[in-house]
Amino acid sequence: MKDQPLKNREGLTETEFLAAYDPNRYGRPSVTVDLLIFTVTDEETGSYRRLPGKALKLLLVRRADHPFLGQWALPGGFVRTGESLNEAAVRELREETNVERVYLEQLYTWGDVGRDPRTRVISASYLSLADSSCLDVRAGSDAGEAGWFTVVCRLTQERKTVTPEGHILAKTYSLSLRHGETELSAEIEAVKTVEGRVSQTQWEIVHSEGLAFDHAKLIAYAVERLRGKIKYTDIAFRLMPERFTLTELQKVYEVILDKDLLKANFRRKLAGMVIETDGMTKDGGHRPAKLYRFNAAWADSDANEEGRS
Amino acid sequence: MKDQPLKNREGLTETEFLAAYDPNRYGRPSVTVDLLIFTVTDEETGSYRRLPGKALKLLLVRRADHPFLGQWALPGGFVRTGESLNEAAVRELREETNVERVYLEQLYTWGDVGRDPRTRVISASYLSLADSSCLDVRAGSDAGEAGWFTVVCRLTQERKTVTPEGHILAKTYSLSLRHGETELSAEIEAVKTVEGRVSQTQWEIVHSEGLAFDHAKLIAYAVERLRGKIKYTDIAFRLMPERFTLTELQKVYEVILDKDLLKANFRRKLAGMVIETDGMTKDGGHRPAKLYRFNAAWADSDANEEGRS
DNA sequence: ATAATAGTGTCTTTCAGACAGTATAGT
DNA sequence: ACTATACTGTCTGAAAGACACTATTAT
Numbered sequence: 001m002k003d004q005p006l007k008n009r010e011g012l013t014e015t016e017f018l019a020a021y022d023p024n025r026y027g028r029p030s031v032t033v034d035l036l037i038f039t040v041t042d043e044e045t046g047s048y049r050r051l052p053g054k055a056l057k058l059l060l061v062r063r064a065d066h067p068f069l070g071q072w073a074l075p076g077g078f079v080r081t082g083e084s085l086n087e088a089a090v091r092e093l094r095e096e097t098n099v100e101r102v103y104l105e106q107l108y109t110w111g112d113v114g115r116d117p118r119t120r121v122i123s124a125s126y127l128s129l130a131d132s133s134c135l136d137v138r139a140g141s142d143a144g145e146a147g148w149f150t151v152v153c154r155l156t157q158e159r160k161t162v163t164p165e166g167h168i169l170a171k172t173y174s175l176s177l178r179h180g181e182t183e184l185s186a187e188i189e190a191v192k193t194v195e196g197r198v199s200q201t202q203w204e205i206v207h208s209e210g211l212a213f214d215h216a217k218l219i220a221y222a223v224e225r226l227r228g229k230i231k232y233t234d235i236a237f238r239l240m241p242e243r244f245t246l247t248e249l250q251k252v253y254e255v256i257l258d259k260d261l262l263k264a265n266f267r268r269k270l271a272g273m274v275i276e277t278d279g280m281t282k283d284g285g286h287r288p289a290k291l292y293r294f295n296a297a298w299a300d301s302d303a304n305e306e307g308r309s
Numbered sequence: 310m311k312d313q314p315l316k317n318r319e320g321l322t323e324t325e326f327l328a329a330y331d332p333n334r335y336g337r338p339s340v341t342v343d344l345l346i347f348t349v350t351d352e353e354t355g356s357y358r359r360l361p362g363k364a365l366k367l368l369l370v371r372r373a374d375h376p377f378l379g380q381w382a383l384p385g386g387f388v389r390t391g392e393s394l395n396e397a398a399v400r401e402l403r404e405e406t407n408v409e410r411v412y413l414e415q416l417y418t419w420g421d422v423g424r425d426p427r428t429r430v431i432s433a434s435y436l437s438l439a440d441s442s443c444l445d446v447r448a449g450s451d452a453g454e455a456g457w458f459t460v461v462c463r464l465t466q467e468r469k470t471v472t473p474e475g476h477i478l479a480k481t482y483s484l485s486l487r488h489g490e491t492e493l494s495a496e497i498e499a500v501k502t503v504e505g506r507v508s509q510t511q512w513e514i515v516h517s518e519g520l521a522f523d524h525a526k527l528i529a530y531a532v533e534r535l536r537g538k539i540k541y542t543d544i545a546f547r548l549m550p551e552r553f554t555l556t557e558l559q560k561v562y563e564v565i566l567d568k569d570l571l572k573a574n575f576r577r578k579l580a581g582m583v584i585e586t587d588g589m590t591k592d593g594g595h596r597p598a599k600l601y602r603f604n605a606a607w608a609d610s611d612a613n614e615e616g617r618s
Numbered sequence: 619a620t621a622a623t624a625g626t627g628t629c630t631t632t633c634a635g636a637c638a639g640t641a642t643a644g645t
Numbered sequence: 646a647c648t649a650t651a652c653t654g655t656c657t658g659a660a661a662g663a664c665a666c667t668a669t670t671a672t
Contacts, residue, residue: 006378014426017375021427027390028337031420031431049622049671066326069315081336081429085420101507109418109433111340111394117323118330120390122340122431124418131506166605194605197440197547198410238506247624264626265662286623287669296475296503358644358649556651573653574635595650596642625668632661641652 029111029120033089034076034215035059036107036125036222037097039132039148040239040252049285054251055150057132058177058219059096060184062145067117068212072177072184074219075146076123089126096146103129103238107222115214125218127225129238149177149184153223154258156187166194172206173220185209186216190224230256234273237294243277245289246270273298338420338429342398343385343524344368345416345434345531346406348441348457349548349561358594363560364459366441367486367528368405369493371454376426377521381486381493383528384455385432398435405455412438412547416531424523434527436534438547458486458493462532463567465496475503481515482529494518495525499533539565543582546603552586554598555579582607 005013012020037059042052060072075096079088085106094100104126111122157172169192177184187206193199208216230236236252250266272295279291314322321329346368351361369381384405388397394415403409413435420431466481478501486493496515502508517525539545545561559575581604588600 008374008378014375018426026339026387029340031338065317066323069317078335084422103507113393117327162606169608198412285671289624297471299478594644598651
C-alpha cells in the first residue's frame, strides 16, 4: 500500500530481513508423507457359477533397513525442499504404483515425539483410492518387496463410561492384514473424552505385530475415514472400473463397511450416481446384469474435500 | 521375535544404524501450528428490550516483524523438538489466550512451497472453540497486538461447468474480518474437479487484503469445516456458556451457518443434546426463557474426530 | 427344473421443512 | 393493550429400513 519500504524494530526492510534470516533458529523436524493406497480386488469363490467376492486391499512395503527392518510399513518418504506436500504425495504414489491420476486426499498429520527412532518425524497421511485394473499389482519400482494386503478392520469393543462431568467413549478396533503367508495384526483404540464443555479424541496402539512405526494407527484411522466418507460422497467410484454392475458396486460398499446391505435400498440410494449403459454381463449360470458407469455430473454436497477435509 | 539383532545390508545393527544416522540427509522444512480460535460474542442491539445479537469472532495477531509486517495473521508458531504437534497447538493456545481446557482439533496441513518467504514452512492448522466468557478478550501475553475479529464468510458464487469427462465445481467465498476500525477482506475459491474417476479439490486465494501469508485460505477452510461439523456433532456447545437459552443456542447456529433457522424444528433437533435446568432468564420486556445445559451423555455418531475429518 | 443372480414394489418409520398457533413477561 | 420473545402442535414430503415378490440366464 505504501511505496516506501516498511522497517521492523531493528530497522531492517523486508529484503534485508530475509537476507539475514536464519532458518535453523528453530529445530526442524523431518516431514514425510505416508500413503494409504487402497483398492478392491476380486476373490475367486471357486465354486460353480458363483460371482467372485471382493476384498479390500492396502499396499504395504517391507522395510529393507533399520529401523523396523523386515517389518511392513506404509509406502512414503521425505518431503523434498522444492515440492509441496501434495506434490510429494503424488510423487510417492507414482514411485510406488506407477499410477498418477487417481484419487488422493490428505487425511491427518501425525506428530508425536518418538514416532520414529531415527529423528523427529512428522508425517502427513494421504488416502489414495484406485481401480485395481489400473494398477500393476506387482507394485513398486522402488527397492524392496511390496504387497497388497487384505484389510479387515473390525470394531470389537465399544465402552462407554459416564462420568460426573461427561463421558468417555472407547472404541477398540482389531486390524488384520494378510498377504499370502504373511499375517500382521494390531489392536487400536480410539478414545473420545467429553468433559464439561471440552472434548478430545485420541488414537492409541494397544498392540501391533509386524507393522512398523505407528502405522497401525494410521491404517485404522484411514479405514474409519473411508467408512465415513463412502456414506455421503462418491469416493466408492474411485475404486470401480469404468463399467460395473450394481451388485459389484454393492459388494464394494459391503467390504468397506464390513456389513451387508439390502439390495433394493442400496439401488434406490445410488440411482442418481450411476448411468445405465447398453452393456450387459454375459458370463455364466444366471441372469445377466446391466452395466453402469459413474454419473460424473453427480455432485455431492460436501465442499470440504481436499482432493476433503 | 529373534533375540539376535537384525543387521541391514551394511551389516549394522539397529543401535549402530541409529548412532550413525544423519538427520540432515534430507532437507528439513520448518513446521508450525496455526490456530483458528473462534468464539461467539453478544452484540448489543441498543434498541429497547431487544435480545442481543451474536457475532462469530476469530483471534488474529498483528505482525510485529517481517514478513507481512503490520498485517494480521493467525496466532501460531514453530513446533519445538521436544513436543508433539498437538502439544505445540496446546502451548500456543495457552500463550495466546491463557486458556487450556478448550476444544482443539487438527484441521488440515498446508504445505505449498513459497507459503512463507523466510524459508520452507509447513503448517498444521488447528480449530479451537471457546466460550467467550472464559476468555480474556484482551488476548495475548505474547508480544504485539491481538484482536477478536468479527468473521463473515459468505458463499458469493457457485459455478458448475460440465465437461465431457466430468464437471468442475467452483465456489467463491468472500471473507470479511472486522475489528474496530480495521477491516480485512479476501476472496477464496474452492475448486472441485471431477474428471473420469479422479477428483480433487483445491483452495486458492483470489485476492487478500491485510491478511498475512495464505491465512485467508486457512480461515475460509476452517469456517467451512465448522459449518459442516455443527450440523452433525455437538461442537456448538463448546462455544456456549454453562447455561443458556435455546434461543441463544439457535443464534449461535445461525451466525455460524449464516442463515436463519425455524425455531420449532431447531428445538426438536436439539432436544436430545440439552437438559433443562430450573433456572430462567428474568431480564427485560418479554416472557422469560428456560435455561438449559449441555447433555454431556449425548454421544454423536462420529468417531473420526481429533480433539473428525 | 434348478441354482444363482437380477431387479421391482411397497409398507412403515423417521426426520426435515414449513407454518400456524398459543403463552407470558415488562411497560 | 402492546411488544417482543418463549414455546407447542401438526401437516407434508423425502428418505431410510425391512421385506416380499417377480424375472432371467446356463446347465
